[in-house]
Amino acid sequence: MKIQFTLDTLIALIALAASIYSIFRTNWLDRYSLEVSSFESELSNGEILFGYSVINTSTRVLKVTDLKMYLKGKELKPLNIDRQTDVYQSAIFHQINSSSILDECIYFKKPTILLPGSSFQISVYLKHDPDTIELTADHRIKGFKKTKLFPVNHLNLNDMNNVQN
Structure with missing residues (x-):
């Protein structure tokens, strides 16, 4: 059996390759993703x-x-x-609603829905600056995982290591 390679076959293969590329590109661009940015740290009433x-x-x-x-x-x-x-109000942080008062265990009480391109701010009092932030979503945001780790860029943070425990 002899297979002939004609111009029609070439055009069909190019169309097949273009459609496969289009499918992969659409899935790649339409995936879920989150970013964490604008890290800020300051000393407030003896806490960070x-x-x-x-x-x-x-x-x-x-x-x-x-x-x-x-x-x-x-x-x-x-x-x-x-x-x-708390009488201290920071000029660089957005004020948090009184409904999201923090407790010792939970500082993110409810799931938050984010529209495309939208964001929300987190401000929290800690004893030390974190080195990693972990976000979990309802869809895969990193490969096959619904969880993604974000390193904290300490170059932009104030030096808060001398805060007492």
Whole structure:
């Protein structure tokens, strides 16, 4: 059996390759993604006020279901500070609603839905600056995982290592 390679076969193979490329490109551009940026840290009432932004950089609506911060592999818990009696107001952080008061265990109480291109700010009192932030979403945001780790860029942070425990 002899296979002939004609101009029609060449055109069909080029069309097949273009359609496969189009499918992969569409899936690649239409995937879910999150970014963490705008790391800020300052000393407030003897504690560190650490803040950052979570941005939905994908073209789809995404729900952030969990958020954790780590220092050398150990999870950092926010400090229990009553924000209503706190007279200090930072000029570089957005004010957090009184409905999202932090407690010792949870600083991200409800899942947050992010529209494409939208973001939200987190500000939390800690004893030390974290070195890693972990976000969990309702869809895969890194390969086959719904969880993604973000390293904290300490070059842009103030030196808060001398804060007492």
